Amino acid sequence: MIRHILAAAAMGSALVLAGCNAAPDSDAPAAAETAASVIAVTEPWSRETAAGQNAGGAFMTIANTGTAADRLTGGSTPVAGRVEIHTVSMDGGVMRMRQLADGLEVPAGGEVTLKPGSFHVMLMDLKKPLKAGDTVPLMLTFAGAGTVETELVVKPAGEMVPGMTHGEGDKPHG
Numbered sequence: 001m002i003r004h005i006l007a008a009a010a011m012g013s014a015l016v017l018a019g020c021n022a023a024p025d026s027d028a029p030a031a032a033e034t035a036a037s038v039i040a041v042t043e044p045w046s047r048e049t050a051a052g053q054n055a056g057g058a059f060m061t062i063a064n065t066g067t068a069a070d071r072l073t074g075g076s077t078p079v080a081g082r083v084e085i086h087t088v089s090m091d092g093g094v095m096r097m098r099q100l101a102d103g104l105e106v107p108a109g110g111e112v113t114l115k116p117g118s119f120h121v122m123l124m125d126l127k128k129p130l131k132a133g134d135t136v137p138l139m140l141t142f143a144g145a146g147t148v149e150t151e152l153v154v155k156p157a158g159e160m161v162p163g164m165t166h167g168e169g170d171k172p173h174g
Contacts, residue, residue, distance in 0.1 A: 037070035039063070039106065039142055041150040046123070048132040048157050056080075056130050058121035058138060058152050063111040071143040072112075073103035079136050081125030088117050097122070103143070132156040 044060035064070055075083035085100045095117070104119055106112050114120045121138070123130075130136065136152040 037064050037066035037068050037106070037108065037142065037144045039070060039140075039145040039148050040065065041140065041148060044138065044150045044152045046130055046136060046152045046154050048154050049126060049130045050157075051129050053129065054124070054126055056123045056126060057086075057116065058123060059114045059116065060121075060150070060152075061111055061113045062106050062140075064106040064108055066145075067108055068144060069108045070106045070145050071103040072106060073141050073143055075121065075138060075140040075147075077123060077136060077138045079127055079130070080123035081127070083138070083140075084122045084124055085119070086122045087119050106142075130154045 040063045042061045042063065044058065046056055046058045049056045062072065072085055074085065077083060085104050086097050087100055087104075088095055088097050090096075099122075100119075104112060112119060121140070123136075132154055134154045136154060138150050138152050140148045140150065142148060
């Protein structure tokens with residue numbers, strides 16, 4: 001009797017192992033190929049801030065060479081309490097900044113330029129002033145790509161970014 005039980009157990013184990021090593025059923029659906037974003041950050045910079053100023057702006061170009069759109073949702077830096085994604089709009093001749101609650105989309109195969117007077121990253125609750133010539137580590141958080149590390153170059157307050165001119169949309173704000 002014990003011999004029959006052991007033989008049955010051995011046969012059952014062999015069948016389970018054979019099933020684990022079997023080739024997949026050709027009629028079974030293949031795993032879906034997932035699209036991904038591939039994020040690159042270029043020319044990241046910030047302006048120096050005055051003593052006591054509690055926020056500063058960060059600017060850059062974010063390119064997504066991947067096959068899926070992604071979304072910049074926030075970030076972190078050791079020099080600020082929090083990092084927010086903002087946009088600027090004109091309201092009755094007054095420039096207003098507002099946080100983008102859902103972040104900023106970076107389209108597949110496209111790029112977004114964050115610049116003064118437009119989309120930008122805000123470094124809120126600064127722990128110390130940003131000084132010209134310094135570099136500041138910044139970790140950007142994307143919905144798909146996860147964390148992307150970059151380093152901001154802090155420029156003098158009056159310096160314009162290359163290619164920008166003085167005009168209504170280029171007023172510094174951070």
